[in-house]
Amino acid sequence: MDLLANLGLGFGVAFSAQNLLYAFLGVVLGTLIGVLPGLGPVATVAMLLPSVYVLDATPALILLAGIYYGAQYGGSTTAILINVPGEASSVVTAMDGYQMARKGRAGVALATAALSSFFAGCVGTIVVAAFAPVLTELAFRFGPAEYFSLMVLGLIGAVVLASGSLLKAIAMVVLGLLLGQVTTDVITGVQRYSLGIAELYDGISFVAIAMGMFGFGEIIVNLGRTVEQREVFTRNVKGLWPSRRDFKDMIPAALRGTMLGSLLGILPGGGTLLSSFTAYSLEKKARSRQDEVPFGQGNIRGVAGPEAANNAAAQTSFIPMLTLGIPPNAVMALMVGAMIIMGIQPGPQVMTANPQLFWGLIASMWVGNLMLVILNLPLIGIWIKLLTVPYRFLFPAIVVFCSVGLYTLNYNTFDIFSGGIFTIAGYVFHKLSCEPAPLLLGFILGPMMEENLRRAxxxxxxxxxxFITSPMSALLLVIAMSMILFVMIPSISRKRQEAFVDD
Amino acid sequence: MAKPEPSSTNGPRSFRKHWTLRIKSQRDFWSGVLFIVLGTGFAWGALDYSFGAAAMPGPGYFPFGLGLILAFLGLTILLKSLAAEVNAGDPIGGIAWRPLLTIVSSLAIFGVSLSCLGLFLALPLLAFLSAMASEEFRWREAVVNACLLTLGSWAIFVWGLGLLIPLKPWFLGP
Structure with missing residues (x-):
């Protein structure tokens, strides 16, 4: 009954007044940025990092985690009401959710999304609590060679499962690893690539990279697009509660979505986007009633499945981050960075060295999910109002908060300038269709990878x-290699491109 | 940047006879060039640091290898961009000069002005200047927005979180 005792400890931590407050703050912010198109969780977490450094590690991570899964809820609201995915993973929700809204069933669609997400969130939390200790146990047996191979697998998995060109994504990972080399060498004390700039002795700030590429960079991309006319269904939102028949359709879909999402979330790079896409295609194939609304025209299962999947994945993607210290996506990479700065070495020892943090964070996810249902169902009206805030007011606010955040990182204007440089770099990469997320993953893992390689x-x-004679390391490398070979098979690579075509 | 000659000595000889020198994907071609330049740059820089032996890898070991890998990946991407046909040449497309230059330069101005002008002057300046990045820029709105944002940032960062940010310009004392 270790699990119960651990969860008891976790809930004790999560239910303290302070942590409840930060979980609440996190999910409110998450919903907010999920609702607002053009501001994603990566940019928000990056924006808040400098401010959360004044907090203790536990409330800080509870807050950041809340933003991440809160954004999944908020994103679906925007997708349903204005057919603009507030969040990348709600692209799929927009397909049927928006059609439901057009047929006057916006309320039911919103409720379906929220309830499926809540259910998935609860299951996801249990999965994290049950599987994290097992993986931690395994990770403790890893030596430097195994760890190095595990990181190779993590990085390869992250790019294989993401969208876009595989070669370019791998190149971005390598570039990220190289940028991570701009630092003082831990073993010999040699300053590498500092170009004589004292601020670079401790390395490039990952917050500057994240803010430049995701915060400022996204603003420039958004402003470069032509303004489109949006149709907002604000008056139609009534009759929130789904009918009995709706429930009958939605429950199996939510169950399937939860299972799929929990599985895919654990995989490196799996995360929310892949889960919702896969859940949608699964729902399309699943057997249905004869008189059902066709997919793409407002089928309730097309909302329930993907929404459950992306929320379950949002929860379970914490597993590799918490147990192995290996971030499966960009948000988790930022959280690993936050842990390092707060003096917590990410990896299997987190669970034993900081049980309060570990179990408190897990329990707070369940608490946060409960808060999200309350926030999203009865209070939906407030979020709808926010949809009408024009972008021209929003983006200067993002610029201001990011800039102040950059300065307060080290109380040094140097970080503001490096943020500017990475803004330009981010835009160049956007124009060349090179995704910035793999770069960030490589950057975070770079120093750890080098240390393990050299120690091995x-x-x-x-x-x-x-790396080959150790069976565990060899197995990990073989899996990584076969992942690359697998997606290079022509028929699979074509499918992979099709799957993300709506991205 | 000068266009590299695709028909150089190590050109893709194995291609079939009708291979043309036309770039089939602009985006991939220039990504390839970028990665080659960055990869060789990092590898070149690593030559300054000791390699150590394989048994005792020095600070130059890892970055040199990575630089070569990056350059190699860049070369592969570049060659592929000459071979595989993608939709309509995959052009890079127009560059959003207005938002790009406005945002980056307002950041630079903020970086310079914060330490001498302080938060109460530098921040509204940043908010106002960056608002000009939008085509829908309106004077009065931007001024009001800038004032509100400054007040909000002061409340959150200085008053709420107690962060130490210079507030007043240099001539008004600390």
Missing amino acids: LLLSRGDWSV
């Missing part, structure tokens, strides 16, 4: 074969 080589006296 040191232990093996320079023998590279250690």
Whole structure:
């Protein structure tokens, strides 16, 4: 009954007044940025990082986690009401959810999204609590060689499962690893690539990279697009509660979505986008009633399945981050960065060294999900009002908060300038269709990867074969290789491109 | 940047006879060039640091290898962009100069002005200047928005979180 005792400890932490407050703040902010198109969780978490450094690690991570899964709820609201996905993973929800809204069933669609998400969130929390200790146990047996191979697998998995060109994504990971090399070498104390700039002795700030590429960069991309006319269904939102028949359609879909999302969330790079796409295609194939509304015209299962899947995945993607210290996506990478700055070394030891943090964070996810249902169903009117805020008011606010945040990182204007440089870099990459998320993952993992590689080589006296002779390491590398080979099979690579065509 | 000659000595000889030198994907071609330049740059820089032996890898070991890998990946992307046909040449398209230049330069101005002008002057300046990035820019709205944002930032960062940010310009004392 370790699990119960641990969860008890977690709920004790999560239900303290302070942590309840931060969980609430997190989910409110998450819903807010999920609702607002053009501001994603990566930019928001980056924006808040400097401010949360004044907090203790536990409330800080509870807050950041709340933003991440809160954004999944908020994103669906925008998708349903104005057919603009507030969040990348709600692209799928827009397909049937918006059609439901057009038929006057906006309220039912919103309720379906919220209830499916809540259910998935609860299951996701249990999955995290049950599986995290098992993986932690395994990770403790890893030496430097195994850890290095695990990180290779994590990075490869992240790019294989993401959208876009595989080669370019791998190149972005390598570039991220290289940018992570701009620092003082831990073993010899040599300053690398500092170009004589004292501020670079400690490395490039990952907040500057994230804000430049995701915060400012996204603003420029959004402003570069032509303004489109939006049709907002604000008056039609009534009759929130789904009918009995709706429930009958939605429950199996939500169950399937939850299972799929929980599984895909654990995979590196899996995350929310892939889960909702896969859940949607699963629902399309699943057997249905004869008189059902066709998909793409407002089928309730097309909302329930993907919404459950992306929320379950949002929860379970915490597993690799918490147990192995390996971030499966950009938001998790930022959280790993936050942990490092707060003096917590990410990895399997987090669970034993900081049980309060570990179990408190997990329990807070369940609490946060409950808050989200309350926030999203009865209070939906407030969020709808926010949809009418024009972007021209919103983006200067993002610029201001990001800039102040950059300054307060080290109380140094240097970070503001490096943010500017990465804004330009981010825009160049956008124009060349190179995704910035793999770069950020590589950047966060770079120093850890180098350390493990060098330690492994040191232990093996320079023998590279250690990565193959250790069975665990060899297995991890073989999985990574076969992932690459698998997506290079022509028919699969075509499917992979089709799957993300709506992105 | 000068256009590299695709028909250089190590050109893609294995291609079939009718291969043309036309770039089939602009985006991939220039990504390839970028990665080659950055990869060789990092690898070149790594030559300054000790390599150590394989048994005792030095600070130059990891970045040199990574730089070569990046350059190699760049070369592969570049060659592929000459071979595989993508929709309509995959052009880079127009550059959003107005938002790009406005946002970046207002950031730079903020970086310079914050330490000498302080938050109460530098921040409204940043908010106002960055608002000009939008085509829908309106004077009065931007001024009001800038004032509200300054007040809000002061309330959150200085009053609420107690962060130490210079507030007043240099001539008014600390």
